[in-house]
Amino acid sequence: MRAETWPEPHALTEIRDVTPNIAYPPHPAHVAPYVEVLGPAKAVAFLVEFGGVRMYFPKNPQGRSDAEKMIGAEALHQLNKRLTDDYSRIPRPNTWLIHALKAEGLTVTEIVRRLRLTEVSVRKALKAPPNGAAPPTDEAPPKPGDQLSLF
Numbered sequence: 001m002r003a004e005t006w007p008e009p010h011a012l013t014e015i016r017d018v019t020p021n022i023a024y025p026p027h028p029a030h031v032a033p034y035v036e037v038l039g040p041a042k043a044v045a046f047l048v049e050f051g052g053v054r055m056y057f058p059k060n061p062q063g064r065s066d067a068e069k070m071i072g073a074e075a076l077h078q079l080n081k082r083l084t085d086d087y088s089r090i091p092r093p094n095t096w097l098i099h100a101l102k103a104e105g106l107t108v109t110e111i112v113r114r115l116r117l118t119e120v121s122v123r124k125a126l127k128a129p130p131n132g133a134a135p136p137t138d139e140a141p142p143k144p145g146d147q148l149s150l151f
Contacts, residue, residue, distance in 0.1 A: 025130030
């Protein structure tokens, strides 16, 4: 059996940045600062790597953090300007990440392994809208005369 070596997450970011013309899904509002500062490809890699943790975003980065090594000092400084606090919990928008990774061409199995989710949850998320909105219903809205009386 051949031993495989896995690329570092930072190496995956460099690959994604050169991938042209990927139509990423619309992002939810709480992810907007990351997508607008980093761009969708780097935002996906950043959120997969650091999502769910509380992180310090310095005004003057010193080159010591893993986040700075991944996105650069200028991007870290721009995020500090956009976020409300120096310490912020990085969101983990799984539904949007699943749709974004699918748009990048990953299979369901690769998404499951990358995000450490179950296959059932990934398939269910792919059926839902990517920005977390409620799925559209086939029912027409009730007409004023269709409403039941309260008494």
